[in-house]
Amino acid sequence: MSSHNAEQREIEAEQSYVDTVYERLDASAKVAQSLVVEGMARGHVGNEGGLVERDAMVYQATKRLSALNAAHDGLVFGRLNMLDGDSRYIGRIGVRDADREILLIDWRAPAAAVFYQATAQEPAGVVRRRVLRCANDQVIGVEDDLLDADNAPDDMVIVGEGALLASLTRARDTSMHSVVATIQKEQDEAIRAPGRGATTIGGGPGTGKTVVALHRAAYLLYTDRRRFESGGVLVVGPSNVFMNYIERVLPSLGETSVTLRSLGEVVDGIRAGRHDEPVAAAAKGSSRMTGFLKRAAAAPLAGSPTEFRYFYKDDVLRLQPQQLDKIRRQLLSNARRNRAYAQVPAVLVDALWRQVRGERALEKGREDFVEIVTTDDRFIDFVEQWWPPVEPIEIWRTLPDLVDELSNGTFSRAEIAALKASWVAGEPSIQDVPLIDELRYLVGEVPEANDDDDDAPKQLMSFERREREDRVDRNRTTQSIEDDGFAHVLVDEAQDLSPMQWRMLGRRGRHASWTIVGDEAQSSWPHPLESAAARKDALDGKPEHAFRLSTNYRNSAEIYDLAAKVAAIGVPDPDLADAVRRTGEQPKQLVVPPADLVDTARASALEVLDRVEGTVAIVAARAAVDRLRDDLADLLAEHPDRLRVLDGLDTKGLEFDAVVVVEPDAITDESSAGWRTLYVVLTRATQLLTTVGTTDRWSNRIA
Numbered sequence: 001m002s003s004h005n006a007e008q009r010e011i012e013a014e015q016s017y018v019d020t021v022y023e024r025l026d027a028s029a030k031v032a033q034s035l036v037v038e039g040m041a042r043g044h045v046g047n048e049g050g051l052v053e054r055d056a057m058v059y060q061a062t063k064r065l066s067a068l069n070a071a072h073d074g075l076v077f078g079r080l081n082m083l084d085g086d087s088r089y090i091g092r093i094g095v096r097d098a099d100r101e102i103l104l105i106d107w108r109a110p111a112a113a114v115f116y117q118a119t120a121q122e123p124a125g126v127v128r129r130r131v132l133r134c135a136n137d138q139v140i141g142v143e144d145d146l147l148d149a150d151n152a153p154d155d156m157v158i159v160g161e162g163a164l165l166a167s168l169t170r171a172r173d174t175s176m177h178s179v180v181a182t183i184q185k186e187q188d189e190a191i192r193a194p195g196r197g198a199t200t201i202g203g204g205p206g207t208g209k210t211v212v213a214l215h216r217a218a219y220l221l222y223t224d225r226r227r228f229e230s231g232g233v234l235v236v237g238p239s240n241v242f243m244n245y246i247e248r249v250l251p252s253l254g255e256t257s258v259t260l261r262s263l264g265e266v267v268d269g270i271r272a273g274r275h276d277e278p279v280a281a282a283a284k285g286s287s288r289m290t291g292f293l294k295r296a297a298a299a300p301l302a303g304s305p306t307e308f309r310y311f312y313k314d315d316v317l318r319l320q321p322q323q324l325d326k327i328r329r330q331l332l333s334n335a336r337r338n339r340a341y342a343q344v345p346a347v348l349v350d351a352l353w354r355q356v357r358g359e360r361a362l363e364k365g366r367e368d369f370v371e372i373v374t375t376d377d378r379f380i381d382f383v384e385q386w387w388p389p390v391e392p393i394e395i396w397r398t399l400p401d402l403v404d405e406l407s408n409g410t411f412s413r414a415e416i417a418a419l420k421a422s423w424v425a426g427e428p429s430i431q432d433v434p435l436i437d438e439l440r441y442l443v444g445e446v447p448e449a450n451d452d453d454d455d456a457p458k459q460l461m462s463f464e465r466r467e468r469e470d471r472v473d474r475n476r477t478t479q480s481i482e483d484d485g486f487a488h489v490l491v492d493e494a495q496d497l498s499p500m501q502w503r504m505l506g507r508r509g510r511h512a513s514w515t516i517v518g519d520e521a522q523s524s525w526p527h528p529l530e531s532a533a534a535r536k537d538a539l540d541g542k543p544e545h546a547f548r549l550s551t552n553y554r555n556s557a558e559i560y561d562l563a564a565k566v567a568a569i570g571v572p573d574p575d576l577a578d579a580v581r582r583t584g585e586q587p588k589q590l591v592v593p594p595a596d597l598v599d600t601a602r603a604s605a606l607e608v609l610d611r612v613e614g615t616v617a618i619v620a621a622r623a624a625v626d627r628l629r630d631d632l633a634d635l636l637a638e639h640p641d642r643l644r645v646l647d648g649l650d651t652k653g654l655e656f657d658a659v660v661v662v663e664p665d666a667i668t669d670e671s672s673a674g675w676r677t678l679y680v681v682l683t684r685a686t687q688l689l690t691t692v693g694t695t696d697r698w699s700n701r702i703a
Ligand SMILES: Nc1ncnc2c1ncn2[C@@H]1O[C@H](COP(=O)(O)OP(=O)(O)OP(=O)(O)O)[C@@H](O)[C@H]1O
Pocket: 164, 167, 168, 177, 179, 182, 183, 184, 187, 203, 204, 205, 206, 207, 208, 209, 210, 211, 212, 519, 522, 553, 554, 652, 653, 654, 655, 683
């Protein structure tokens, strides 16, 4: 029998088992579907109980249905032949037959762990490990590892050359894929680490840190669904592009209840996608911001009144600037600005009453006075103008006017100029989001106008307030700070987090366990010590468990050899990975006259587009990227699904079949983290790498 025939017969046998599993999956989907329909019908019963029941039923059934649908593609991916003759099939989710017998073991279940952990040295009862390669519900190949040759039955067929290599050489498309069928032992250890304290996953580029962390999120949800689903799992990554890139992984593992946010979207209601230029970014990220923001959060809004006069019977009552300042300080020492709002009328009325001297007024008494003053429009409007409820974003908009006066020498002249310039646009950048979050915590939410609490100042709903509420734009922050906490916080590319970003995430992870993924050599944050201190505060003494991944599954060895030299300039002792794949393709390094730069970049892009099947990135310095995108607009339009033009920071965490780097020296020059950014850029390519520059200082330096 030829090996081809043998493989074909194995595939057919596996297909018949896989068909049985799909039949059961379809049956479960039908049950879930009918529960949705039945649940909907209960709503028509007409009573409140019926509606509540309906909501719960429809919610659960819909969730189950979407998990079943998401797990459909490549549902069954592994099989273990055990020493005792048993077979175990491993899949994205668990499936049982009509008699509740196990047909498919969820990859996260303890019984599946051996699929990832068994080795030829320690087979742990496994004779043969088989990976089933599937296209949708069709088995298209099998790849075997014989782990215990001594105990293999004579007729056991062994097929294939290794599932891992097959999966590594596939062309890259625009989204990340689950690696559930080929998770390696050291990766599995990090995935299955207990959900306590902080689990850190380190390692060089392409070692699977991101994909492992995502599988870990799915694993945690499986092992303690009640805790992590009700408390929530937050996954934070560097950019929107990155979040789009990874968003398919968790649903394909049957998990749909994870909150994915880029760093520019952590605060509800705000979506920032733009990076500031390096000086402003560094100033906004620094913990020096906290003092300035505290002062800004306490400052009166521009144009608010500084004194108040009130005529009452025979008296002229006055609240002078100094007195108002004192009251302001007292109020702020007791409560957040927006929460103190409820006490403002009473405190002011009190200060006014203390000045009342006239006999008629004193005779009438305090109660009358309070009643008259607090229902008087003049007083109401003064309170509204002097202590308006204020959205954090409104204070953020005042920062350019306050930074000279309130930064108290914390920032240099150059930093202040850069900050002001960055705020001209009026829309928050990614680096502004932690500042807005800090302000949220300093001032608290604006009290709800329809709050049922009698103390709430809803009665003070004057014209000004209504007008201001209408003005508050789409950036209004909606969620309450009390609702910010999660049960697990997973941070990818953590080496880039600024101290202010750590503070923002720390507030979401006070009571959480954490997974922190990063590689110092790829850091774009210029002040690692300051960040380390903020990270420590965010973790607040939680115990840390460290894992390190050692194999680079992304880059060819030829590409990584070049990149590793750049890493050594970026940081003193980079954590380098072992690149396992050789392609025989050396990176191309072109140096051209300035007039030829764009044409050469175009020609290089065309060449690699022709040579690889999947995606291609053209990467340039931040300051040059918009121009280059315009120059290459026709090329981009021709290849909308395969080609992108990105700046160095936006390539974080991504990968492409081929990368063309335009003007590498401009990337290293752009910030003090420039060499590390270049390292990131060079390690994005799986197959082909071309650099095009008008100078070659960078390559001389590593030569
Ligand atoms: N066990 C595996 N089987 C198959 N592919 C894998 C495996 N582990 C990682 N990969 C692949 O290697 C590539 C790199 O993975 P990933 O992006 O998670 O690495 P990373 O360590 O986060 O990289 P970087 O630090 O550069 O962002 C991805 O295409 C991923 O699918």
